[in-house]
Amino acid sequence: MYQYISFCFADKVFKSLDIDEIANTLVSGGTKEEFRKIYQEKIESWKVKDVKFCITGGSRTGKSSFINAITGCQKGQKGFATVSVYGDTTNKAACYTHPKHSKFQLWDLPRFGTVQHKSEGYVNDMEFTKFDYVLIFFDVISENDIWLAKQLKRLMKSFCFVRSKLDQDITNEMQHDCNTIACNIRTKALGDLEKEQISGVDVFVISSADTTIGNFESLINHMENNLDEGKYAAVIYSLASISKPVIGEKFKVLHKRISMIAVVSMLFKDDREITTHSRSDIILTNLKNEIMFYINTFELTPPVVQKLMEHSTFQMRDILCRSGEEIKKIVKNSLESKNEKIFSFPQMPSLFRESEILLNTILVGLQNDALYVFGQLPTFKGKVVEQENISISNV
């Protein structure tokens, strides 16, 4: 098996991959342990790493609403951040654990520069050092915001400014060119920061009520550039599928795994002890688990899909709303249709290649389904959204 993998790498079968490191390890006669180490870092690390986001800023700037937008939580559901109607709802730091991934925490911090939370002690009291990423929500950039930005720079924390409620600006200005409005707000805020000698800090103008407008995509790119690969993957797998860019980003992160997963699906502790039948079952189970992981990441779970099917003539992907065993059968038939002896030993190179192609095809199809579902959500608002909270880490 390992000989074969070395052959693949040497032959540049993996050229589309971000796993050159693995190639080098294997081609240069690396060990199984080295391979496992790289696999764990590249593919598994997101499951074990804590990701702590801090959402801070003035009151009623949209912090709680943003948390709900990215967790996908609705009022009444566990994990819903209370949205303030009047005054300051958040007096104490509140920690929301992402419903899809228990290692991803979103901390909703109280407003600072008030009698209750004076600026001086704020950074220590709120333990800013523990956060991976800080979002400062603002309406108009205040002295407090500037002060906090300086403290975060000193601590070398990754952070950005976020101005929410872009949809309101669009309504207020009675025009629909949201890019121009977002650009004007952003330019003004960047100018304010520059005047205060705060450079290299980005500002994103978004709407939690309508995540399709404004700089949501740039905000996600900023997270990508400021988090390590494992933590960023955890964020992307957990995010609610709230916009096309988020779905696209999910696709990108999942796509990066494919070749590695295709290889790992075929690895066994000791090939000699395994019968052909049990080997094919292990491979099919591994591939099925990966496909289910895609389905959960795209939130194409049965309650959502079934609800949409009731209202639509669209044929959802064959693979949706199927049991694990059914998915295994679909995968088996598909692979065997390419080569009926694909699960027998001499066919391993072909099995690897076909698994890679199959995962790729399924992922592309599921992305399209996710985009379709996303496009339909506004129509079914309030009906579809009651999806089950699925913990992706348990898949």
Ligand SMILES: Nc1nc2c(ncn2[C@@H]2O[C@H](COP(=O)(O)OP(=O)(O)O)[C@@H](O)[C@H]2O)c(=O)[nH]1
């Ligand atoms: N239209 C619109 N309203 C928003 C948005 N974000 C927050 N709000 C509203 O602004 C008010 C304050 O929001 P909240 O999230 O509680 O702000 P927080 O005090 O910073 O946590 C609430 O009435 C929200 O419904 C948004 O993106 N668009």
Ligand SMILES: [Mg+2]
């Ligand atoms: Mg709040």
